[in-house]
Every structure is written in structure tokens, then in C-alpha cells.
Amino acid sequence: MSIVIEPAVLEQALAGGVLIGIAAAGLLLVNSRIAGISGILADATGRQASVWQWAFLLGLGLAGFAATRLGHAVPPALGQESLPLLAVAGLLVGFGTRLSNGCTSGHGVCGIAQLNPRSLAATAVFMLAAGITVFVTRHVLGQG
Amino acid sequence: MRFLPILSAFAFGLIFGAGLVLSGMADPDRVKAFLDVTGAWNPSLALVMGGAIAVAAPAFYLAKRRRRAVLGCGVAAPEDKLIDTKLVLGAAIFGLGWGLAGICPGPGVVLLGFGARGAFIFVATMIVGARLAGVFAPPSVP
Numbered sequence: 001m002s003i004v005i006e007p008a009v010l011e012q013a014l015a016g017g018v019l020i021g022i023a024a025a026g027l028l029l030v031n032s033r034i035a036g037i038s039g040i041l042a043d044a045t046g047r048q049a050s051v052w053q054w055a056f057l058l059g060l061g062l063a064g065f066a067a068t069r070l071g072h073a074v075p076p077a078l079g080q081e082s083l084p085l086l087a088v089a090g091l092l093v094g095f096g097t098r099l100s101n102g103c104t105s106g107h108g109v110c111g112i113a114q115l116n117p118r119s120l121a122a123t124a125v126f127m128l129a130a131g132i133t134v135f136v137t138r139h140v141l142g143q144g
Numbered sequence: 145m146r147f148l149p150i151l152s153a154f155a156f157g158l159i160f161g162a163g164l165v166l167s168g169m170a171d172p173d174r175v176k177a178f179l180d181v182t183g184a185w186n187p188s189l190a191l192v193m194g195g196a197i198a199v200a201a202p203a204f205y206l207a208k209r210r211r212r213a214v215l216g217c218g219v220a221a222p223e224d225k226l227i228d229t230k231l232v233l234g235a236a237i238f239g240l241g242w243g244l245a246g247i248c249p250g251p252g253v254v255l256l257g258f259g260a261r262g263a264f265i266f267v268a269t270m271i272v273g274a275r276l277a278g279v280f281a282p283p284s285v286p
Binding site: 001002003004005006007008009012013014015016017018019020021022023024025026027028029030031032033034035037038041042043045046051052053055056057058059060061062063065066067068072074075076077078079081083085086087088089090091092093094095096097098099100101103104105107109110112113114115118120122123126127128129130131132133134135137138139 | 148149151152153154155156157158159160161162163164165166167168169170171172173176177179180181182183184185186187188189190191192193194196197198199200201202203204205206207208210226227230231232233234235236237239240241242243244245246247248249250252253254255256257258259260261262263265266267268269270271272273274275276277278281
């Protein structure tokens with residue numbers, strides 16, 4: 001194993017994290033809503049749909065569109081990944097996040113920011129499961 | 145229909161998405177490099193969660209204290225504190241999917257804006273997966 005440290009990347013990661021925190025704080029204090037994206041997406045496409053959810057999702061998507069206008073390339077991984085694998089991964093992410101009632105944003109940021117024991121447990125489990133999955137696909141099966 | 149909460153939700157979505165792009169969370173290669181602890185480990189994404197939590201935590205503390213937000217509706221009730229099979233199993237299934245694609249829900253939506261075909265497949269199946277969870281394991285709390 002080795003550790004890759006790139007100072008510029010660390011700064012971007014921290015700055016991006018701060019932006020995410022500002023957005024989560026703002027949505028909580030101004031809208032009284034938790035910035036849990038799996039939940040917002042599931043509700044927006046279900047019977048509990050409301051306009052603020054679509055406004056939030058539109059903002060998220062528009063950030064991606066703006067990034068391409070500013071010269072951000074589509075991540076190469078997305079073009080190389082097989083579509084069936086993305087479909088399976090999407091199913092698992094959608095199913096798992098609803099079963100556990102949260103994802104990286106809902107449990108990992110908003111839940112941990114409140115020291116919610118459920119969120120701490122969920123975050124530990126999904127990080128561990130994701131780490132094991134990458135270990136098996138890369139170092140046992142020799143893929144991706 | 146009040147306009148201001150819709151505008152603010154849009155603005156916070158935009159800021160959240162900008163944070164995901166800037167931080168590298170919307171780059172599946174970077175996410176996998178973060179998860180690949182035994183390989184060429186790139187720990188930078190730990191700062192994303194750390195930075196976000198550091199900024200969000202005071203807001204949650206404040207919200208709990210005043211219980212009433214700027215625009216009048218009450219703060220969302222905290223979840224129950226029970227760590228049950230659904231929580232652990234769901235988180236494990238989510239982690240499996242996250243590790244396979246390197247994409248979690250937020251970046252999935254952001255990547256739709258990139259116009260990437262793979263992102264459309266991912267988000268569409270994610271919505272199907274969420275529906276299936278609703279069928280097989282309906283939420284116990286209304």
C-alpha cells in the first residue's frame with residue numbers, strides 16, 4: 001500500500017466540504033429540511049413529492065451542468081464503466097439507502113453533525129462495505 | 145405556494161452540487177482511490193466529510209435550540225435512536241453499490257448535469273431500487 005497526498009487536491013476537498021456544509025446548514029436553518037439526497041430523490045419521485053425537493057435537485061444538476069460549461073470534463077470513469085454494472089450499482093444504492101434511511105449526505109454529514117448514533121453506525125457500515133467492495137474488485141478480481 | 149423556500153432550496157442545491165464537484169466526490173476514480181485503503185490510498189475525501197460536518201454541526205446545534213426556523217416551519221424531528229437490522233443491512237447494501245460504481249446519490253444527480261449517459265442509467269436504477277425498498281421494507285415511521 002501507499003498513500004497519495006496532493007496538497008492542491010486536499011485544499012479542493014476541504015473547500016468542497018465546506019460548501020456542502022454551508023448548503024446543509026442553510027437548508028436546515030432556512031427550509032427546516034435535512035439535506036439527505038437519497039431521501040429527497042426518493043420523495044421527489046414518489047407520492048410525497050413537493051416543489052422544494054425538485055428545486056434542490058435542479059440546483060444539484062445545474063451545478064454539474066455549470067461545471068461542464070466552466071471546462072470540467074466528464075469523469076473518464078463514467079465513460080469506461082459498463083452500463084450493466086452502473087445499473088446494478090444504482091439499484092443497490094437506491095435500495096440500500098432507503099432501507100437504512102440515508103446516504104453519504106443524510107447519515108454521513110447531517111446525521112454525524114448531530115452525533116446521531118444511527119447515523120454513526122450506518123456511516124461506519126457503508127464505508128466499511130464500500131472499502132471491502134473496492135478491495136475485492138481491485139485486488140482480488142483485478143478489475144476497475 | 146410560497147416562493148422563497150423554493151428559491152432557497154434551489155440555491156442550496158446549487159451550492160451543495162458545487163461542493164461535490166469541487167471536492168472530487170463527483171469523480172468516481174477519486175472516490176475509489178479514497179476507498180482503496182490497501183492500494184494507492186488517496187485520503188483527500190476524508191476532508192470533504194470533515195469540512196462539511198464542521199460547518200453543519202453548529203447549524204444543527206442552533207436548530208435544536210431554537211426549534212423554529214427562519215421561515216416558520218418546525219425543525220424536522222430527529223430519527224429514533226434504534227440501530228436495527230434494516231439500518232445495518234441497508235447501509236451494507238448501499239456500501240456495496242457505492243464501492244462498485246464510486247457514485248453515491250448526490251454525485252449521481254450532479255453527474256446528470258454533466259450529461260453523462262452512465263449517470264442517467266445510475267440515477268434511473270437508483271430510483272427503481274428506492275421504490276423496491278419501499279415495497280419490501282416499508283418505512284415503519286409514517
